[in-house]
Amino acid sequence: MQIDPPDKLSHLVDHLFRHESGKMVSVLTKMLGFKNLDIAHDIVQDTLLKAMSVWGYGKIPDNPPAWLYTVAKNKAIDFLRSQKSRREVNESECEEHLRVSFSEDLFLDSEIQDSQLRMIFACCHPSIPADSQIALSLKTLCGLSVQEISRAFLTSEDTIAKRIYRAKEKIIQEKIDLEVPSGSILPVRLEIVLHVLYLMFNEGYNSSGPDELIRKDVCAEAMRLCPLLTLHPLTNHPSVNALLALMCFQASRFESRVNEKGNIITLRHQDRSTWNKSLIHQGNEYLDRGTENESITVYHIEAAIAGLHAASPSFDLTDWKSVYHLYEALYAMKPTPIVALNKAIASSYAISCQSALELLLQIKGLENHHLYHAALGEVHLSLGKKDDAKGHFERAINLTSSPMEQSLLTDKLMKCLG
């Protein structure tokens, strides 16, 4: 009888089921065709159920992923056989599928990577709406469940299920192929993929839901998907490296943004010794790789800003002038009110609170955004206008539904009363 070493369970990587599920769905979908995406999901679910039963009885195989791949492959072959007997596919097509599926190479690393790369372009197809692109990517490529995605995005399972359904519907209607786009289409399609990954990361990073763990997982998933692009020569574009650098810098502060009580710690008050040095180091490396040629994207600028914060020994010693100029450059490329808001905040440290106030008052479209009023409150407070500051903090408290943000803003409000 095989005796398992007692610590074998700890050898099972965290998220093994989740990540292998993402890989298997991609490979199986490439093999079975996109119209069978749901079948691929079912096969993976069955495979994991089997692993759960067998491994749980103390029989964890030496190579868990290989075990999963073999089971999934056999289930896929069974599915194709049953299709064949029902004559739903023509015989030669089926034989071809079977031939491929029997091949030992089906779950080679290179094949997994190729399938996932194709899948990411399919999930981020321009005909699919952005929120559906994110949900489908997380479900299909990352192995997150509808329930987990809804928890991360503070929305109902129903909403997420609908988004995924709409995405799948589009893929069938538009006959979207599992392929890596080439030629002149590639840069455009790559841009969309990057935007989806950017939004996915930000959703996890910025939303202030109570379920910190799952939001952190979403960030980690966005960071896990990026290397699919950097590892392939066709898609290893400087902008991908810049985006990955941005994610590394942001993620380095993940643990430092909230205290044990769950309260937000602002950048100024964070213990910088707790920032993740290895992520900052990786961020710098990716940013170096991303600046090998001339092209500068919004990701380069955002990464450079995040990199300046990461490199600074303290809040006061931050190179605020450079931060401000980078926000100016960013605003020129991406003139959104949120960028303008950040630019104004940077100017309060780089130039003066008076200049920040003027910039803030020029911004249109954030009248109902809590961060806008929080910034106005902050600037008024610094200028000694406590009454004005109080009004804006109160407004900000009313505009956010996050208890964490409300508590932070209430602290600020107290300063206006003193």
Place this chain on the structure above:
Amino acid sequence: MEQFMLIFHGGSGPDTFPSAEAMQSHMGKWFAWVEKLKKSGQYVSGEPLLPGGKLVTGPNSVTDGPYTEGKEVVGGYFVIKAKDFDEAVAITKKDFPDFSFGGTIQIRQVMQTEM
């Protein structure tokens, strides 16, 4: 030391879990239980069982079953060592991972050949 057979009814959890993550964590609970019993020297053997089966009631009578569906289905068994029934019951009470899914355990004592 007596031997007891723990017969697990209701399979291992539901057919659908909320996530792959939940499945891995459920598997971890089972694995940890087996490890614990092995460590204390109480684990003898155990196997998960596939659903479905045959019921043979005579040379010419073979049907599907019994208990191919629902709560009655046997998902697997352990054979463990315990001092007495009380200890065997205590072992399951604390660590059986499927209670939350409505799983139940039948405990039967193995009859020893030497008395």
